[in-house]
Amino acid sequence: MDFVRRNFLTSTSTTVERSDEQLFFDKDGRLEFAPDDPENPKNYSFGRKCYITAIAISLAMNATFSSSAPSGFFQSISDDLHVSVEAAGLVTTLFLLGYCAGPLFWSPSSEFYGRRWIFYISFTIYLAFGFLCAFAPNFAGLLVGRFLTGTAVSAALTNAPGILADIWGPVERGNAMILFATMTLVGPALGPVVSGFLQLKQTWRWTFYVLLWMAGFTEILLLLTLLETLSMIVLRNKARRLRKLPGKERVQAPVEASDRSLFFVAIYYAVKRGWNAGVGELPLIGTVIGACLGGLALLIISQIDQKKKKFTHNHKSVPEDRLPGAMAGGVIFAVTIFWFAWTAQYNSVHWAVPTVAGTFLATSILLIFVAFINYLIDSYLM
Numbered sequence: 001m002d003f004v005r006r007n008f009l010t011s012t013s014t015t016v017e018r019s020d021e022q023l024f025f026d027k028d029g030r031l032e033f034a035p036d037d038p039e040n041p042k043n044y045s046f047g048r049k050c051y052i053t054a055i056a057i058s059l060a061m062n063a064t065f066s067s068s069a070p071s072g073f074f075q076s077i078s079d080d081l082h083v084s085v086e087a088a089g090l091v092t093t094l095f096l097l098g099y100c101a102g103p104l105f106w107s108p109s110s111e112f113y114g115r116r117w118i119f120y121i122s123f124t125i126y127l128a129f130g131f132l133c134a135f136a137p138n139f140a141g142l143l144v145g146r147f148l149t150g151t152a153v154s155a156a157l158t159n160a161p162g163i164l165a166d167i168w169g170p171v172e173r174g175n176a177m178i179l180f181a182t183m184t185l186v187g188p189a190l191g192p193v194v195s196g197f198l199q200l201k202q203t204w205r206w207t208f209y210v211l212l213w214m215a216g217f218t219e220i221l222l223l224l225t226l227l228e229t230l231s232m233i234v235l236r237n238k239a240r241r242l243r244k245l246p247g248k249e250r251v252q253a254p255v256e257a258s259d260r261s262l263f264f265v266a267i268y269y270a271v272k273r274g275w276n277a278g279v280g281e282l283p284l285i286g287t288v289i290g291a292c293l294g295g296l297a298l299l300i301i302s303q304i305d306q307k308k309k310k311f312t313h314n315h316k317s318v319p320e321d322r323l324p325g326a327m328a329g330g331v332i333f334a335v336t337i338f339w340f341a342w343t344a345q346y347n348s349v350h351w352a353v354p355t356v357a358g359t360f361l362a363t364s365i366l367l368i369f370v371a372f373i374n375y376l377i378d379s380y381l382m
Contacts, residue, residue, distance in 0.1 A: 055225070057183050060157055068187075
């Protein structure tokens with residue numbers, strides 16, 4: 001139990017400060033971490049970092065799986081709520097519109113108020129309005145619920161990479177981003193597969209029951225074990241504790257002297273072939289395989305790059321070192337998008353042809369996505 005508490009459940013908010021503790025300050029006299037400060041998220045144990053990464057990935061899986069899961073039930077929604085199949089497609093459209101709206105608030109908020117409380121608030125809202133989707137009395141209620149859940153859960157996609165940047169160093173962060181990005185492609189691919197088979201025996205509401213079960217389990221992990229990882233918030237909390245000690249009433253963290261008006265400018269980026277509903281979604285498994293292939297390729301590229309740097313002692317890492325994967329992905333994307341578009345719409349073309357195209361399309365997207373996410377992070381941190 002001590003091992004679990006030390007590596008996973010220990011909260012920085014319960015740290016007891018000593019009056020004789022040596023403090024470190026920056027050039028402006030603001031508190032900063034000591035070299036081996038255990039409260040510094042980058043000094044967390046490897047086990048704790050892996051656990052926090054797993055929580056970030058589970059949040060992203062909830063978001064991506066939820067985005068596509070209802071797509072296998074459009075006909076069922078149409079029959080039960082008395083709308084056209086085209087209108088039933090708004091269930092996905094409104095969710096994705098929420099994806100666009102949410103980051104305008106959640107992303108800058110997390111940079112000023114920390115990761116943990118933003119996830120507490122956003123994911124609790126997602127879970128609450130998930131009940132509205134599952135038990136919606138009419139089509140309007142379902143659409144409202146989907147838009148609000150999309151808005152809330154978008155925080156998982158935009159803010160989870162921030163957690164990974166908070167706790168991992170440049171080398172390990174690249175590998176963590178590979179795993180995270182792979183899961184963001186696996187989720188949307190598995191959603192229609194699961195809902196397609198559910199449709200064979202259950203009503204459309206069962207898709208939302210499954211989403212509620214996933215969200216409920218993740219919420220328990222989130223509320224009980226997620227630590228604050230944004231260093232400036234950790235320092236702020238430490239400074240507040242220190243000010244309670246005699247002689248340290250003037251200790252301040254850098255964030256306590258910053259201009260909060262910057263919050264308002266901190267805006268961040270965001271086939272039918274006669275098969276039954278379950279089997280008809282199985283070609284999406286190609287996307288899952290493609291995402292895994294892309295992740296494996298990036299991992300191999302990362303290992304090769306690290307071995308080269310060991311033999312080149314004067315080489316200094318730069319953000320552009322992340323781009324070869326994106327360069328390869330760009331070429332593969334151009335080829336596979338044409339391949340997929342020209343073969344997917346014709347029944348005369350065997351289903352395996354566009355499925356293979358979709359596999360390599362997913363690989364290319366992952367190569368591009370991970371490379372540029374790491375490039376952007378390194379551009380600010382290096």
